[in-house]
Amino acid sequence: MLASSRIDPKRRNNLDHRKRQFAQPQWQQQKYEYGLNFYVLPPTAEITLEEFEEWAIARLKVLSELESCTFRNRTPEETTNYMTPILQKHMPLNPSRSSTAQDERKTDHYSHFILRLAFSATEDLRRRFSRLETMLFRLRYKEEDARERKNFVDSLGATMGMSWEKVSEDEVQELGADLRAATGYAKKGEDEGWFKVDWEKVPELVESRKVLLKRGKAYVPVREQQSLVVAEFGRRLDAALELTARALPRLDEDDRLSPILAHLSQSFTAPEATYDADSSPSGLAPTHQNIDALSQHFPLCMQHLHRTLRQNSHLKHYGRLQYTLFLKGIGLSLEECIMFWRRSFKLMTDEKFTKEYKYNVRHAYGDVGGDANRRGRGYTPYSCQKLLTEALPGPGMTHGCPYRTFTVDNLVAMLQQTGVSDRETLKGVREDVARQRYHIACNRVFEYAHKSEIKEVKNKGVWGEAELDTILHPNTYFKRSFLLKHLGEEGYSGETNER
Amino acid sequence: MPHSTSPELSLQEDSILPDAPARPLEDGLDNTSEEESSAGTQTMDDSITDPASKANANLEDMFEDDDEDDDFSSSAPQASSEAASQDTIKPAPNTSSSDPEVMKAFYQRLFPFRYLFQWLNHSPSPTNDFGHREFAFTLRNDAYLRYQSFPTADLLRKQCIQLNPSRFEIGPVYSTNPRERKALRRATAFRPISKELVFDIDMTDYDEIRTCCTGANICSRCWTFITMAIKVIDAALRDDFGFRHILWVYSGRRGAHAWVCDRRARDMDDAKRRAVAGYLELLKGGDKSGKRVNAKRPLHPHLERSLNLLRDHFQADILCKQDPWASPEKAARLLELLPDKELNKSLQKKWDSAPLRPSSQKWADIDALAATGASGSLDTKALRDAKQDIVLEYTYPRLDAEVSKKLNHLLKSPFCVHPATGRVCVPIDTRRVEEFDPLGVPTATELLAQIDEWARTHDDGGEGEEEKKKVQDWEKTSLKPYVEFFRTFVGGLLKDEKGAVKRERQESESMEF
Numbered sequence A: 001m002l003a004s005s006r007i008d009p010k011r012r013n014n015l016d017h018r019k020r021q022f023a024q025p026q027w028q029q030q031k032y033e034y035g036l037n038f039y040v041l042p043p044t045a046e047i048t049l050e051e052f053e054e055w056a057i058a059r060l061k062v063l064s065e066l067e068s069c070t071f072r073n074r075t076p077e078e079t080t081n082y083m084t085p086i087l088q089k090h091m092p093l094n095p096s097r098s099s100t101a102q103d104e105r106k107t108d109h110y111s112h113f114i115l116r117l118a119f120s121a122t123e124d125l126r127r128r129f130s131r132l133e134t135m136l137f138r139l140r141y142k143e144e145d146a147r148e149r150k151n152f153v154d155s156l157g158a159t160m161g162m163s164w165e166k167v168s169e170d171e172v173q174e175l176g177a178d179l180r181a182a183t184g185y186a187k188k189g190e191d192e193g194w195f196k197v198d199w200e201k202v203p204e205l206v207e208s209r210k211v212l213l214k215r216g217k218a219y220v221p222v223r224e225q226q227s228l229v230v231a232e233f234g235r236r237l238d239a240a241l242e243l244t245a246r247a248l249p250r251l252d253e254d255d256r257l258s259p260i261l262a263h264l265s266q267s268f269t270a271p272e273a274t275y276d277a278d279s280s281p282s283g284l285a286p287t288h289q290n291i292d293a294l295s296q297h298f299p300l301c302m303q304h305l306h307r308t309l310r311q312n313s314h315l316k317h318y319g320r321l322q323y324t325l326f327l328k329g330i331g332l333s334l335e336e337c338i339m340f341w342r343r344s345f346k347l348m349t350d351e352k353f354t355k356e357y358k359y360n361v362r363h364a365y366g367d368v369g370g371d372a373n374r375r376g377r378g379y380t381p382y383s384c385q386k387l388l389t390e391a392l393p394g395p396g397m398t399h400g401c402p403y404r405t406f407t408v409d410n411l412v413a414m415l416q417q418t419g420v421s422d423r424e425t426l427k428g429v430r431e432d433v434a435r436q437r438y439h440i441a442c443n444r445v446f447e448y449a450h451k452s453e454i455k456e457v458k459n460k461g462v463w464g465e466a467e468l469d470t471i472l473h474p475n476t477y478f479k480r481s482f483l484l485k486h487l488g489e490e491g492y493s494g495e496t497n498e499r
Numbered sequence B: 001m002p003h004s005t006s007p008e009l010s011l012q013e014d015s016i017l018p019d020a021p022a023r024p025l026e027d028g029l030d031n032t033s034e035e036e037s038s039a040g041t042q043t044m045d046d047s048i049t050d051p052a053s054k055a056n057a058n059l060e061d062m063f064e065d066d067d068e069d070d071d072f073s074s075s076a077p078q079a080s081s082e083a084a085s086q087d088t089i090k091p092a093p094n095t096s097s098s099d100p101e102v103m104k105a106f107y108q109r110l111f112p113f114r115y116l117f118q119w120l121n122h123s124p125s126p127t128n129d130f131g132h133r134e135f136a137f138t139l140r141n142d143a144y145l146r147y148q149s150f151p152t153a154d155l156l157r158k159q160c161i162q163l164n165p166s167r168f169e170i171g172p173v174y175s176t177n178p179r180e181r182k183a184l185r186r187a188t189a190f191r192p193i194s195k196e197l198v199f200d201i202d203m204t205d206y207d208e209i210r211t212c213c214t215g216a217n218i219c220s221r222c223w224t225f226i227t228m229a230i231k232v233i234d235a236a237l238r239d240d241f242g243f244r245h246i247l248w249v250y251s252g253r254r255g256a257h258a259w260v261c262d263r264r265a266r267d268m269d270d271a272k273r274r275a276v277a278g279y280l281e282l283l284k285g286g287d288k289s290g291k292r293v294n295a296k297r298p299l300h301p302h303l304e305r306s307l308n309l310l311r312d313h314f315q316a317d318i319l320c321k322q323d324p325w326a327s328p329e330k331a332a333r334l335l336e337l338l339p340d341k342e343l344n345k346s347l348q349k350k351w352d353s354a355p356l357r358p359s360s361q362k363w364a365d366i367d368a369l370a371a372t373g374a375s376g377s378l379d380t381k382a383l384r385d386a387k388q389d390i391v392l393e394y395t396y397p398r399l400d401a402e403v404s405k406k407l408n409h410l411l412k413s414p415f416c417v418h419p420a421t422g423r424v425c426v427p428i429d430t431r432r433v434e435e436f437d438p439l440g441v442p443t444a445t446e447l448l449a450q451i452d453e454w455a456r457t458h459d460d461g462g463e464g465e466e467e468k469k470k471v472q473d474w475e476k477t478s479l480k481p482y483v484e485f486f487r488t489f490v491g492g493l494l495k496d497e498k499g500a501v502k503r504e505r506q507e508s509e510s511m512e513f
C-alpha cells in the first residue's frame, strides 16, 4: 500500500507479505464505478505514508462522529443532518460525473482498509468498527443518487452472488393477502413487489415480523432492499475482520505502519484532536487578571483545576502542567502565565517560585529546554484523548478529566455547583459516565450550558453543523463557549478550529 | 424399593452399555477415553458427597433444592430464589424416586444413552459434535459441574452412574474440547459454535391467567396451556422457518422444552436466534401492566394462523374450564381490555346484577350488547381487534425467550428424571399432542418395578433364555414407546444429515475444475 520508494529494501518482503494477505492475486481494475463500496478487494496501488495517515484520520473523525450520534440517541434524520456536513468536509463522495469522484472513492477505499487493519486486533474494536462502518454505509446508501444506487445494487448480484429473486406474478397472486398482511401495503409511489431470500439474510425483519415466512424463505418487500444490502454489508465486514484479526499477528512488529495503526486504534476512545493556539478568538486578550472571568468558559476539567488553585493557592505537578498548557492554548502569553502562577501561589516566596516553578512554565512554553522543545514551542495543550487515557490521578491530585476521575455522585455535585441543574442533562451524564463515554458527557453539558446560543447560530445559519461537531479538546470547548457567549459582539470572530 | 437396589443390578455397572454403538467404533479412542474419564472424575472429587448421607434427607429439603428444575437452562448455576416450600407440591405416586439408588439404577438400565449419543453426534461414529459438546451435571449435593465432555456414549454413561447426578444439562458444541479450554493460550479459541435452537415453556408464566392450580401443581386443565403453546410454536417452526426436526420434551413437572435439531438451526448465531424468538414472542410487559397484546392489523399470517389454532381452545379450555373472569374483580380485568367506554358501562351494569355469570357468558355478552347498540360510538373493528387480542393474551404461547436467544444456554437433557416428581422427561409426540398426559408419565421407580414385573411374568422355566437376554430393559417398561419415538426421531435426523453431507461433498467436487 505504500510507495515502495519510501521503503527500506529490507522491509520490502514484509510489505509484500502484507499484500499477499490482503490482496487477491488477481489484477484489479482501479476505476471505481460506484460511490458505494462493499470493500471486497483490498487496495493494491501504492500511497505515501502521509496519505496513509491523513486518510485514516479523516475516516476516524467521521466514524467517531457517527458513534457520538448513537451515544446521543439521535434519530436517523438527526444523524443524517448532523453527519452530512461532516462527511462533506472529511470524506466527500460525489456522483460519478464529478471530476473528483475517482479520487474520493479511492480515499474512501483505502481509508476503510487502513482502519480495518487498525481495528481488527480485539473483539471490542472489531465490533465497534463494524457497527460504525455499517452505519456509515447505511447513511451513504440512503443519500446516494437513486440511479447510481440501483446500478450498485444490481452489480452485487453479479459480483457477489447476492441474488434478488423476484417473487413471480403467479406467486404474488397466490400469496397476495398473506404477503400484504405481513409486509403492509406499499405507500404511494413505492414499487410493490417482493424478493425471496433465505430468512437468515434478514434477521431484523424476521424479528419484527415485517416479512412473510414460508418454509425458510423470507418474502421481503422491495422497499426493504436497503436492510438486506446493509445487513449483507455488515455480515461480510464481520467475516473479513475475523480474517484480518487472524492475519494480524503475522505482521512484523517493526513495520513502520504498526505505530500508526496502534495510534489509530487508541484514538477510538475519543479521537485525537490538536489545537492550534494561534487561532484563538481574535480580540480575546487573556491576562493574568482576567482568567477568573474567563474561567466560566472552561470545561469542567479546567474549572476544577482553577477552583482548586484558588482554594489551596497551590496545584500539584500534573495539574499545573495540564492547566499551564491549556492557558497557553487560550492565548495567554508566557509572561502573563508566569505572572498568573506567581500571583496564584500566594503563600510562596519569590525565591522558591523562581527556583522550583518558573522553569517548568517556561519549559512548557518552549522558552527553555532542548532544541526540539524550543523549536516545537514547548508542549501542546492536552486533548481529551490524552486526558482520558493517562493514568488516574493519585490522592490529592486534581488533573485529568473529572468525568472519568470523579465518582459519579461527586461529579454531579460539582456540575450542580457550576450551574448545571437540569435533571435530564444530569441523568444523561450519569448514563454516559456509566458507559465510559466521558467526552460525550462533557459535550452534553456544553450543549446544555449553551442551549440558546446554539439554537441561535443554527437558526441564523451563522455556524454550520461542522462548527458544532463533537468537542474533543478542552481548548475547543473554551473557544466555542467564548464565541457563543459573545455572539455578534465586535472584535470576536473566527470559527472553531479543531482539526 | 428392594428390587431397585438388588445386588444383581449393580453387577451390571461395568457391562457394556446396552444400547451403545458397537464397540469397534471406539477403537483408537480407548486411550484417550480412559484419561478423559479419570481426569473428569478427579476434578469432581471435592464436590461429591456421600449419596447415602443425602438419602434420608426429608422431602421438603429436596423440593427446595430442585425448585429451579424447570429453569433448565442457566448459563451459570443460579441460587434457587423461588420459595418452593410455600407451594404445595403434590408428590408423585412414589416419592422414593429421589432415592439415589433408584437414579443409579435408572442410569444403568433405562436411560437411552445410545440414542442420546446418536442424536447429538449426527453420525454413527463419534465426532466432535458429540466430543466437544458441553454437559453440565447437577449433583445430589447441589454442586454444579460445567464443561464436562465425553468422547463416547459409554463414557457419558459411566460418568452418570458414578456421579449419579440428579439431572444433567446439554450445552453447545465448542470449537475445542470443553475439558481442555483452560489449556488454550487464547481465550477466543474456545467458543461455542453450534447448538440446537431451544425453547422453554413453563407454567409459571401462566400463573396470572390460570385458575385451576398454583405453583408447581398442574392438572389436565392447565396442561392445555402447554398443549396450545406446542401447537402454535411447532406450526411456526415448520411452516414458516422450514425446520423439520423438532423434538418436544416434557420437562418433568410443569412445562415443555423444544429442541430444533436441523443443521440450519444448530448453526444459527445469537442474532438469528434472537430473530426467531422475537418473531414468536407476542406478549409484552409483566402482569397487570395493561393490555399485553397489541397486534398490528392486518394480523401477520403467523398470528392469523395462531389465532385459528387457538380459537377453539379459547372457547373450550379458557372460557369454560379456566373461567378467568368469574368474579367481579376478575371481570374488571376483562373490561380493562375492551376499547369502548359506553359498552363497558352497559356490561358492568349487566354483570353487577349477575356477578357470578360464568366467563363464557360474559364473553358472549360483549357481542350481544354491542349488537343492541349499547354504545352509540361503537367502533366495531376496534372491538373485534380487541377481542382477538384478548384471545391471544389468554392462549398465545408465553415463552421464556431468553433461553432461545443464546447459543450458549444449557437445557436439561431429555430422559432425565425430575427430582421432585420422579417423572422422566419424555418426548412428546406432536401428532398426538392432545393426548399427552403429564400425570401419566412414568416415574423412575415405576419403571424399575416394571422390569422386575417383566422378569416375573416371563419366568417360564428356562425356555427362550437367549431370546429374553436380547430384550433391553427399557423395552420391558412403559418407557418403551417414548424411547422408540426418540429413536425414530433420531433416525430421521441422521438420514437428513447424511444427505446433507453427501450434497455438500458433491457441491464441493463440482466447484473444483
Ligand SMILES: [Zn+2]
Pocket: B212, B213, B217, B218, B219, B220, B221, B222, B223
Ligand atoms: Zn391445573
